[in-house]
Amino acid sequence: MAVATSASACMLPIFLATGAQADTTPAANTTVTQPANPREPNGIEPVKPTGSRATAADRTPILAPNQAPGTDDAAAPQGLTDTALTLNPNLLSSGLDLMMSAIELPPHIIAKFIVPPDQWYGFDQVISHESGWNTFAVNPSSGAYGLGQALPATKMFTQGWDWPINPVTQLLWTYDYMCQRYGSPNAAWAFWQVHHWY
Structure with a gap:
């Protein structure tokens, strides 16, 4: 059940693009x-x-x-x-993930740098229900892991090698997953409300 949304709902801010480095060449x-x-x-x-x-x-x-x-x-x-x-x-x-991990902000605060304000409510609701904002949450029956409850958890490797411990990597993966599968975090929340999973 994919819901189409505007393209801007799932675009990461430019400073979050993974692997991107600032152009330091002077004009x-x-x-x-x-x-x-x-x-x-x-x-x-x-x-x-x-x-x-x-x-x-x-x-x-x-x-x-x-x-x-x-x-x-x-x-x-x-x-x-x-x-x-x-x-x-x-x-x-070297990226937002290193900076945010270094200062140890709670995952829900880090997510506010990743998720657009108009998508925040849906994102927050899904993560709250899936993992309770626990970076190390494990579903005892399925083995789903992390903030977004990835199954298998190794899927998060697409966002970084540090997926087991880095909330930024998990949040980037979760946001990307919601956008690709449902169109937006709000659409993922609408799906979750009907099925109690996403």
Whole structure:
């Protein structure tokens, strides 16, 4: 029972496209500036394990290959510039899943970044009834697993290798599944209400 909806109901925001990386090539008429101190790109400071703010003495400098501690950039091997010592922006844009997992938001909050507002109610109802928003939920009779109760659970591998533990991967898979099979999360909820499964 597939219900047709507008194409926009199941389009992921551009920053959620898996595998996509930001274009970091500057336009022809722009100037690229380096951070004031390339050893602290973007002003990010290391954090002590105790949770207190690191001091300048606690910072570990980024050294060039074969560069001795305590030497300045002038002693770096020939051809190694300040640019080589800064972080690659593509490494920093590794995806929403890493960012959301790192800050440990609850799955229902993460889902609000994935599901369009007009589809939220249906998505929330299906997930609430299927797994109670438990990332590790297992159906004892069927073996369905995760937030969206995938059966078999290994289907979620299409969204990422970390599907058993990452709520972002599970939510992306579940949203994609609802859109492909039913047309939208709201249509999936309408189906669930009639059949008590989706």
